[in-house]
Amino acid sequence: MGRPAIDGLLIDVEGVLHIDGQPIPGAVEALQTLAEAGLPFVLLTNTTSRTRRQLGALLRRLGFPVSDQRIVTAATATADYLRQQYPGESCYLLVEGDLSEEFAGIRLTEGYDARVVVIGGAGDCFTYERINRAFRLLLSGAAFVAMHKNLTWERQDGLYLDSGAYIAGLEVATGRQAHVVGKPAAEFFQAGLRVLGVPSERVAMVGDTLDQDVLPAQRLGMAGILVRTGRYRTREPDTSQPDAILGSLADLPAWLGLQRVR
Numbered sequence: 315m316g317r318p319a320i321d322g323l324l325i326d327v328e329g330v331l332h333i334d335g336q337p338i339p340g341a342v343e344a345l346q347t348l349a350e351a352g353l354p355f356v357l358l359t360n361t362t363s364r365t366r367r368q369l370g371a372l373l374r375r376l377g378f379p380v381s382d383q384r385i386v387t388a389a390t391a392t393a394d395y396l397r398q399q400y401p402g403e404s405c406y407l408l409v410e411g412d413l414s415e416e417f418a419g420i421r422l423t424e425g426y427d428a429r430v431v432v433i434g435g436a437g438d439c440f441t442y443e444r445i446n447r448a449f450r451l452l453l454s455g456a457a458f459v460a461m462h463k464n465l466t467w468e469r470q471d472g473l474y475l476d477s478g479a480y481i482a483g484l485e486v487a488t489g490r491q492a493h494v495v496g497k498p499a500a501e502f503f504q505a506g507l508r509v510l511g512v513p514s515e516r517v518a519m520v521g522d523t524l525d526q527d528v529l530p531a532q533r534l535g536m537a538g539i540l541v542r543t544g545r546y547r548t549r550e551p552d553t554s555q556p557d558a559i560l561g562s563l564a565d566l567p568a569w570l571g572l573q574r575v576r
Contacts (some may be wrong), residue, residue: 328361360496392459
């Protein structure tokens, strides 16, 4: 298979640029090479533990040449979705991290008056009491919104269980299906494409999972590049092959035929 012509990139963050705040070797230099070559990129991430501003600040501290305006997060997209679809409704927000900045103007409640249940990334706040409150709200008719359905997330000491497992349990227990805003939802990728400003057939998505990154991008006409870092595991894909499988983001500039200016 020949390499497709690429004029822009959507790039995952956690597991591709860094793991738990530690840059993946060569990733900073790779992004710098893309920037020097003038190849536009947008970071498309299911991150929900940080606001877009906080994530941008972290990445810049790590040395990545990124701007907040070129970051699309599942948390930001979910807040926008709630403003559009449930204006003025009270929301029960279950997420690890403080997203009050992103959810400014949205009515948040811890009570049983909530009309929308919103679930983000998992953590210590996912207690039995809070999960059970979400369960009862859904039984009483509250809408069900998921920032993503990731089953795991990566830290320096290995994989952790993520909110997708809790969401799946709530779906089975209530008979309700969550509306997913982040990856792999097509609308989320399209939001990234709008920020990028490049037609999908000239774009490649770079990620560490087949089902969350590569395949959804390919369904929208993009190339899909899988990297062997983060949540990638040793079993090679056997169907719906990516357009490329790279060792890490560090290998991307060479695959694109780019060299560092300095």
